[in-house]
Amino acid sequence: MSKSTGNTTKLALVGYGKMGRLLEKLAPDLGLEVALKLDEFNNVNGSGITSENFKDISVAIDFSIPEVVPTNAEKIAGLGVNLVIGTTGWLEEFSRVKLAVEENQIGLVYGANFSVGVLAFYGIIEATAKILATQSDYDAWAYEAHHKMKKDSPSGTMLQILDVIKQTGYSRDVDVATNRVGFMPGSHEIGFDSEADTIRLSHTARSRTGFALGALKAARWVVKKQGLYEFSSIWKQVG
Numbered sequence: 001m002s003k004s005t006g007n008t009t010k011l012a013l014v015g016y017g018k019m020g021r022l023l024e025k026l027a028p029d030l031g032l033e034v035a036l037k038l039d040e041f042n043n044v045n046g047s048g049i050t051s052e053n054f055k056d057i058s059v060a061i062d063f064s065i066p067e068v069v070p071t072n073a074e075k076i077a078g079l080g081v082n083l084v085i086g087t088t089g090w091l092e093e094f095s096r097v098k099l100a101v102e103e104n105q106i107g108l109v110y111g112a113n114f115s116v117g118v119l120a121f122y123g124i125i126e127a128t129a130k131i132l133a134t135q136s137d138y139d140a141w142a143y144e145a146h147h148k149m150k151k152d153s154p155s156g157t158m159l160q161i162l163d164v165i166k167q168t169g170y171s172r173d174v175d176v177a178t179n180r181v182g183f184m185p186g187s188h189e190i191g192f193d194s195e196a197d198t199i200r201l202s203h204t205a206r207s208r209t210g211f212a213l214g215a216l217k218a219a220r221w222v223v224k225k226q227g228l229y230e231f232s233s234i235w236k237q238v239g
């Protein structure tokens with residue numbers, strides 16, 4: 001049963017950093033109300049995830065740090081609360097989170113990138129890599145730059161781009177470079193180069209707003225769902 005009151009769905013934020021603060025600002029526009037904020041002080045070892053704290057919560061959104069994601073996800077799933085995970089860099093522990101989702105029959109949306117523009121960009125890369133998969137004159141490179149506070153490198157988005165390229169049948173090496181500098185929200189570039197010419201595809205985030213809106217829409221969508229969903233497989237449905 002949804003714990004929403006009126007048209008407002010109550011939300012818990014796990015992680016109250018740059019993304020958490022932006023989610024709080026944008027949530028009311030999407031009919032969501034932030035009713036609980038957990039951070040590194042009130043959620044040591046998942047201690048803030050209690051049935052008392054979550055009694056009115058319909059869905060939680062995690063933008064925290066990779067090290068705490070599996071424990072937080074297990075505890076939230078144990079309370080029967082649905083979840084969106086935007087934090088990146090935790091996929092080595094994916095099997096733990098998957099088991100918690102299945103055992104507790106909750107709904108979980110996770111994704112390395114919640115920006116609709118980036119998901120469209122994956123499609124453009126896929127089409128180009130498919131065309132060039134059999135053109136051995138072309139080498140590929142991939143480059144990403146993010147702000148210096150970002151903890152994972154390469155980015156989860158970059159890892160997903162490399163997977164998109166591989167899935168097309170493009171089997172040659174992709175030369176990957178990363179930068180962590182300044183305050184940029186994130187840019188990714190994929191290029192194909194031959195002796196004759198260069199093809200360059202790029203995406204640049206102007207701010208974090210695109211990520212936050214995607215995560216909030218995913219939260220609204222997952223409220224009454226069960227199962228595990230990668231955001232790139234449902235983004236066209238979330239409205």
Ligand SMILES: NC(=O)c1ccc[n+]([C@@H]2O[C@H](COP(=O)([O-])OP(=O)(O)OC[C@H]3O[C@@H](n4cnc5c(N)ncnc54)[C@H](OP(=O)(O)O)[C@@H]3O)[C@@H](O)[C@H]2O)c1
Nearest residue numbers: 015017018019039040043063064086087088112113114211
């Ligand atoms: N999927 C996407 O579209 C997308 C978009 C943007 C960012 N991200 C990812 O989202 C994550 C957060 O990004 P951000 O820019 O918001 O980072 P941030 O500003 O560093 O915020 C993360 C916050 O989580 C806190 N935290 C640490 N332990 C915690 C715990 N046990 N419970 C709750 N919170 C805890 C951190 O505190 P301390 O700083 O004290 O450790 C920090 O305040 C990163 O993994 C980033 O790569 C994903």
